[in-house]
Amino acid sequence: MSQDIIAPMQRTKSRTSLRGLVAWVVFAAVLLLLPVFFQGNSTAFTLLNVIGINIVFALSYNMLLGQGGMLSFGHAVFFGLGSYAAMHAMIAIDEASYAGEGFWAHVPVLGMPLVGMIAGGLVALVLGWPFCRRAGTAFAMITLGLGEMVAAAGQMFPSLFGGEAGIYGNRMVGPQWFGLELAQSSDVYWFIAFWTFAGVFAMWAFTRTPLGRMSNAVRDNPDRLQFIGYPPRNVRFMIFIAAGSFGGLAGGMAAVNYEIITPEALGLIPSGLALLMAAVGGLGVFYGPIVGAVVVTLMNSMLSDYTDASILYVGLVFLAIVMFAPRGLGGGIEQVRVAWRDGDLGRRLPGWLSGAVAVGLIIVGLVVLIELAFQATHGSDEFAHVFGVDFDAAGPWGWLTVVVLLVAGGLIKRATNKLREDQA
Amino acid sequence: MLELVIFSTLNGVLYGLLLFMLSSGLTLIFSMMGVLNFAHASFYMLGAYFAYTLGMYTGFWPALILAPLLVGALGSLVERFGLRRVHANGHVAELLFTFGLAYVIDELVQMVWGTVAVAYREPSYMREPLFTLFGTDYSIFRGVVILISILMFIALWYLLKKTRVGMMIRAALTHGEMVGHLGHNVPRLFMGVFGFGCALAALAGVIGGPLLATEPGMAATLGPIVFVVVVVGGMGSLQGAFYASLLIGLLQTFFVAIDASLADVFNALGANLDPYGEVGRISLATLAPMTPFILLVLILIFRPRGLMGELEP
Numbered sequence: 001m002s003q004d005i006i007a008p009m010q011r012t013k014s015r016t017s018l019r020g021l022v023a024w025v026v027f028a029a030v031l032l033l034l035p036v037f038f039q040g041n042s043t044a045f046t047l048l049n050v051i052g053i054n055i056v057f058a059l060s061y062n063m064l065l066g067q068g069g070m071l072s073f074g075h076a077v078f079f080g081l082g083s084y085a086a087m088h089a090m091i092a093i094d095e096a097s098y099a100g101e102g103f104w105a106h107v108p109v110l111g112m113p114l115v116g117m118i119a120g121g122l123v124a125l126v127l128g129w130p131f132c133r134r135a136g137t138a139f140a141m142i143t144l145g146l147g148e149m150v151a152a153a154g155q156m157f158p159s160l161f162g163g164e165a166g167i168y169g170n171r172m173v174g175p176q177w178f179g180l181e182l183a184q185s186s187d188v189y190w191f192i193a194f195w196t197f198a199g200v201f202a203m204w205a206f207t208r209t210p211l212g213r214m215s216n217a218v219r220d221n222p223d224r225l226q227f228i229g230y231p232p233r234n235v236r237f238m239i240f241i242a243a244g245s246f247g248g249l250a251g252g253m254a255a256v257n258y259e260i261i262t263p264e265a266l267g268l269i270p271s272g273l274a275l276l277m278a279a280v281g282g283l284g285v286f287y288g289p290i291v292g293a294v295v296v297t298l299m300n301s302m303l304s305d306y307t308d309a310s311i312l313y314v315g316l317v318f319l320a321i322v323m324f325a326p327r328g329l330g331g332g333i334e335q336v337r338v339a340w341r342d343g344d345l346g347r348r349l350p351g352w353l354s355g356a357v358a359v360g361l362i363i364v365g366l367v368v369l370i371e372l373a374f375q376a377t378h379g380s381d382e383f384a385h386v387f388g389v390d391f392d393a394a395g396p397w398g399w400l401t402v403v404v405l406l407v408a409g410g411l412i413k414r415a416t417n418k419l420r421e422d423q424a
Numbered sequence: 425m426l427e428l429v430i431f432s433t434l435n436g437v438l439y440g441l442l443l444f445m446l447s448s449g450l451t452l453i454f455s456m457m458g459v460l461n462f463a464h465a466s467f468y469m470l471g472a473y474f475a476y477t478l479g480m481y482t483g484f485w486p487a488l489i490l491a492p493l494l495v496g497a498l499g500s501l502v503e504r505f506g507l508r509r510v511h512a513n514g515h516v517a518e519l520l521f522t523f524g525l526a527y528v529i530d531e532l533v534q535m536v537w538g539t540v541a542v543a544y545r546e547p548s549y550m551r552e553p554l555f556t557l558f559g560t561d562y563s564i565f566r567g568v569v570i571l572i573s574i575l576m577f578i579a580l581w582y583l584l585k586k587t588r589v590g591m592m593i594r595a596a597l598t599h600g601e602m603v604g605h606l607g608h609n610v611p612r613l614f615m616g617v618f619g620f621g622c623a624l625a626a627l628a629g630v631i632g633g634p635l636l637a638t639e640p641g642m643a644a645t646l647g648p649i650v651f652v653v654v655v656v657g658g659m660g661s662l663q664g665a666f667y668a669s670l671l672i673g674l675l676q677t678f679f680v681a682i683d684a685s686l687a688d689v690f691n692a693l694g695a696n697l698d699p700y701g702e703v704g705r706i707s708l709a710t711l712a713p714m715t716p717f718i719l720l721v722l723i724l725i726f727r728p729r730g731l732m733g734e735l736e737p
Contacts, residue, residue: 071516130724137460138659140519141651142724148648149717156706156714268644272523279520309535315527322520323506326513374535 024201031193035186045185051297052192053253056199058277058289060246065275066283067207068239069219070132071140074147075247075274080266081123081150082116082248084161086255089115090169097173108177113195113252120248124241132236135222147271154263166262169255188257195253203246204286215239247274276318282328291329309374316366351420358412365405372398427558432681433674438566440673441573442635445628446646447653447665448580449621455597455660456617458515459507462522464625465647466529471495471626472633472642473537476544484547488572492626499622503615526643534640541639569631576627593617652716656723658733667731672716679712686711 038044057079064070089104089112096104131142154161161167171182182188206212214235217225222232255261264270273296281292296314303310321328327335336352339345450464474491475484482490502525510521545551546565553561584590596603596613604610629642636642653672657664687704723730 065516069516071519130721130728133724133728136515137454137458137519138655141460141655142720144648145652145655145717145720149714149721152714152717156710268648272527275520275523276527309531312528312531312535315524315531319506319521319524319528322517322524323509326510326517 027200028197031197034193035189039186042185045189047297047301049185049188049192049257050301051294052189052196053250053257054273054277054293054297055196055290056203056253057247057250057274058281058293059200059203060243060250061274062278062283062289063203063206063215063239063243063246065278066288067212067219068135068215068236068243070135070236070239071137071275072143072243073140073268073271073275074143074145074150075243076268076270077127077147077150077266078120078123078244078247079251079254079270079274080154080261080263082120082251083255083261083265084167084251085119085248086112086116086252087167087169087261090171090173090255091167094170094173097175106175108175109171109173109182109256110177110180110191110194112256113199113249116252116255117245117249120251121241121245123248124244128237128240128244132233132240135218135232135236143271144268147266147268151263151267154266161263162261164262166260166264168260171256171259182256191256192253195249199246199249200290206242207286211235211238211242276314280318280321280328282330282332282334284327285330285334287333288328288330291333295329309370312370313367351416354412354419355416358409358416361405361409361412365402365409368398368405369402372402427560428681430557431560431562432677434562434566436674436677437670438570438635438673439677440670441570442628442632443646443650443653443673444666444669445573445576446625446650447657447669448577448662449624450650450654451657451660451662451665452593453618453621454654455662456593456600457507457518457614459518459522460651460654461618461621462519462647463502463526463529464522464621465643465650466526466533467495467499467622468625468629468632468646469533469640469643470498470529471629472544472638473533473542473629474626475630475633476537476542476638479544488627488630491630492623495626495629496619496623500615500619502622503618507618508611508614526647530640530643537640539640541637544633544638546634565634569635572627572631576624580624589616649716652720656716656719656730658730661730661732664730664732672719675715675719676712679708679715682708684708 034048035045038048057075060078061072061075064072064075089107090109092104093107093109096102099105127146131139131146155163171188178190180187180190182191214225214230217230218232218235218239225232225235251265254265277292277296278289279292280296281290282288299314299317300310303313325332336345339348446464446468450461453464454460471491474494475487478487478490478494506521506525507518510517549564551563551565553563555562582590584594592603592608592613596608596610600610603613632646633642636646649672653665653668656672657666657668684707685704686706686708689708690704
C-alpha cells in the first residue's frame with residue numbers, strides 16, 4: 001500500500017458516540033482549566049490567544065489540504081481579509097457607539113469572528129470558481145498567485161487596507177456581553193477560547209456532513225466522483241468557500257486579539273505558516289493541525305528567546321517531518337492510540353521508545369552542530385548555549401559531542417529497525 | 425518616446441531572458457518528474473551568493489562557471505537524498521518538501537551572509553557603456569548577459585535535441601518506464617536533470633545578482649513570478665515558458681517605464697475615472713509587480729491550459 005501522506009489512518013472499529021463525546025469534554029475542560037494554571041501571567045495568556053487563533057487557522061487550512069487534497073499557498077488571503085472586515089466592523093462599532101445610534105452600536109465585539117467568517121466566505125465565493133478547476137500543482141500555483149496579487153493590492157488601496165502601517169481598532173467598544181471588558185489578555189482569552197471551541201467543533205461537524213465526506217472523495221478519486229454525478233469542481237468550490245469562511249473566522253479572532261492588521265497578513269508568509277502547522281501536526285488526522293498549531297506556535301515564540309536560528313529550526317522540523325514522518329505528530333499519536341486500543345502497545349512500545357531515543361539523540365546532535373556553526377560564523381566571543389551547557393566552537397569538545405551524539409543516534413536507529421523487522 | 429520604447433524593450437528582453445533561464449530549469453524538472461520545485465528560486469539565490477563569495481577569490485568569470493556547478497551538485501544531492509525519499513509519498517509531499525527546503529535555504533542564507541544586501545557587482549570594466557543612444561548608456565554587462573543567455577539557450581537546445589543524453593531525457597519525459605525497461609538508469613537521469621535545472625537557476629543568479637540585487641529576499645521576489653511563467657506558458661512546455669518569460673519581462677518593464685496613472689489609461693479609452701480618486705490615482709508603475717498575477721488570472725479564465733500547454737486531461 002502506498003503511504004500517501006493525506007490518507008487517513010485506518011480504523012479497525014468505528015468510534016462509539018460516547019467515546020467521541022469524551023474528547024470534547026476533555027477539550028472544553030482544558031480550555032476552562034488553563035486560566036487557573038496561568039493566573040496573573042499575562043505573557044502566557046498572550047501566547048494562549050495566539051495558539052487559539054492558529055488552531056482555527058491551521059484546521060481551516062486542513063479542510064483544503066488534508067480533507068480536500070487541495071494544496072493552497074494563498075490561504076492567508078481569507079484570514080487577512082476576514083481580519084480586515086472584522087477590523088472595519090470594530091471601527092464602525094466604535095463610531096456608532098460614540099454617536100449612540102445605528103446598527104453597529106448594538107453589535108458586540110465578541111461577534112467579530114462571525115463578521116470575519118462571512119467576509120472570508122464571500123471572498124472565496126467571488127474568487128474561487130476559476131481556481132477550483134483542478135487540484136494538485138496547478139491549484140497550488142494559482143493560489144500562490146492569488147495570494148501575491150491580493151497582498152500587492154493591499155498596498156495599493158490605503159483607505160481600505162491602511163498601506164504599510166495597516167489599520168487598527170479598539171476592542172473595548174460597543175455593548176459588553178457576559179461582563180467581558182476585553183481589556184487584558186486574560187479577558188481576551190475567554191473570547192478566544194469560546195471561538196476556538198466553536199470553530200473546532202464546527203469544522204469537525206463539517207467532516208461528518210455529506211459535503212465533508214464528498215471532500216474526501218474528491219481528494220481520493222475525482223474521476224470516480226465525476227462518474228457518480230458530482231462534478232469535482234463544484235465540490236472543490238464548496239470546500240474552498242467553507243475553508244475560506246473558517247480562515248476568515250480565525251482572522252476575525254486575530255483582529256480582536258491584536259487590534260491591528262497590516263497587508264503583510266495577506267501574503268505568502270502567513271499562508272506558509274498555515275501549511276507548516278497543518279503538515280507538522282499531520283494532515284490525515286482531524287486533530288493533527290491542532291497539535292501542529294500548538295507545537296509550531298510554541299516553537300516560534302519560545303525558541304527565539306534562546307537562539308538566533310529559531311526559524312531555521314522550525315524549517316528543519318518541517319523538513320524532517322515531511323521526509324521521515326509523513327503523517328505528522330498527530331499521525332504518531334493516532335498510531336499509539338490505536339495500538340493501545342488494540343492491546344498491542346506492550347509489544348510495540350520498546351521499538352517506538354528506542355526509535356524516539358535515537359531521534360532525540362540525533363536532534364540534540366544537530367542542535368549542537370547548528371549552534372556551533374552559528375557561533376563559528378558570527379564571532380567566537382559568544383558561547384553556544386544549548387540546554388544549559390556551554391560549548392566553544394574553538395575547542396574540539398563541542399564538535400566531538402556532535403559526532404558522538406550523531407553516531408550514537410544512528411546506531412540506536414539501526415538497532416531499532418532490526419528490532420522492528422524481527423517483530424514484523 | 426522612441427528612446428523609452430527602445431530601452432524598455434531591451435531591458436524587458438533582458439529581464440525576460442533571465443526569467444526564462446530560471447523557468448526553463450523549472451519546466452524541465454516539472455515535465456520530467458512532475459515536481460514543481462518550490463525551492464527553485466532559492467537555488468537562484470544561492471547561485472548569486474556563491475558567485476559573490478567565490479568571485480572574491482577567483483574573479484567574475486571563473487565564478488560564472490564554478491557557482492552553477494556547485495549549486496548543480498547541491499541540487500543533485502537534494503534530489504538523491506531528499507526528494508527521492510519523499511517521492512514514494514506522492515506529489516503533495518514532494519511539493520511540501522521543496523517548500524520546506526526553500527524555507528531552510530532562505531534562513532541559512534540569512535545566517536551566513538546576513539540580512540542586508542551584499543555588494544555583489546559586475547567587474548568594473550563591464551560597467552563601461554556598450555553603446556549610447558539618446559544620451560543613455562547601455563552597459564557592456566547587459567550586453568554580456570544577453571549574450572550568455574542566448575549561448576545558454578543554444579547549448580540547452582543542442583543538449584536536448586542533438587545529444588544522446590538529450591534523447592534519453594526527451595524519452596523519459598513521456599515514457600519514463602519504457603526508458604527504464606530499456607536498461608537506462610532513470611533515477612540517475614532524474615538526479616542529473618534536477619541538478620542541471622538547479623545549475624541553470626544558479627547561472628541566472630550569477631548574472632542576475634548584479635543586475636537586480638543580491639539580498640535574502642531575492643528568492644521570494646522572483647519565485648512566484650517564475651511559477652506564473654510556468655503556468656502561463658503551459659505547465660511543462662519549454663516553448664511556452666519562453667514566450668511567457670518574454671511577455672512578462674516586457675510587460676513589467678513597460679509598466680514601470682510608462683509614466684501614467686490608471687485614470688489616464690481609462691480616460692483615454694473613453695471611460696470617466698476620477699484622476700484623483702483612490703483607483704484613478706494608482707500609477708502604472710505601482711501596478712507593475714502585480715502584472716504577472718493579473719496575467720495569470722486572465723490566462724486561467726480564458727485559456728486555462730496556458731499559452732502552449734497540452735490540452736487539459
